[in-house]
Amino acid sequence: GGLPHNHPERVFNKEKIAYSMSREYIRFLGKCSESLNGLELLQNTKLLKSLYALTETNRNRDDLCHQILKFINFGRVDNSGLNRYTAPILENAMKHGSKPIRYFATLQLRNCFKAEMGMWDEISDWCIERLIVQLSDQWRDVALCAYQILNECCMTNEQCLDSLIAKSPDIEKLSDYP
Secondary structure, three states: OOOOOOOHHHOOOHHHHHHOOHHHHHHHHHHHOOOHHHHHHHHHOOHHHHHHHHHHHOOOOHHHHHHHHHHOOOOOOOOOOOOOOOHHHHHHHHHHOOHHHHHHHHHHHHHHHHHHOOOOOHHHHHHHHHHHHHOOOOOHHHHHHHHHHHHHHHHHOHHHHHHHHHOOOOHHHHOOOO
16 A cells, blocks of 8 residues: 555555655755756756646646745856746746735746846746746736836836837726736
8 A cells, every 4th residue: 555655645644744754855946056067967866757647637736836846946047048948847837826825836937037147048038928827827926027127127128118019918908017
């Protein structure tokens, strides 16, 4: 009986996250996600695939999804542009997470923008595209959060505004917000 030895729930069950070193393990994975060598290690050991799966299938595990989103680096790594290793994890949480996880994942886009201030590249464009998608979220709090981040970024960065205009978002959606 029990779970297979390689099943993620063996390490990431609720009790272990709350009362053991499992939380520190996620923090360690986050540290690895800050360098190309660490990301390659996570990719080669299929840990990124496990993290992706955990954000997709564990709607009843917001504690775990929150830890993953909190510690994994979704921004630039070694001047390499968009973090193509971890971006799918964030995008997955924004699409398939519970309401609080979609909200928290949307907030992570603000962190990506803040880290990119002064630089405009594919990360910023990627963030804007995701925020435009979040404007259509069924939960108003997620959509409002996306709107506020877009508003903040467009007010402080002309390139953000230009990019937003170029993507032609549905203006009707924007009129729903103060």
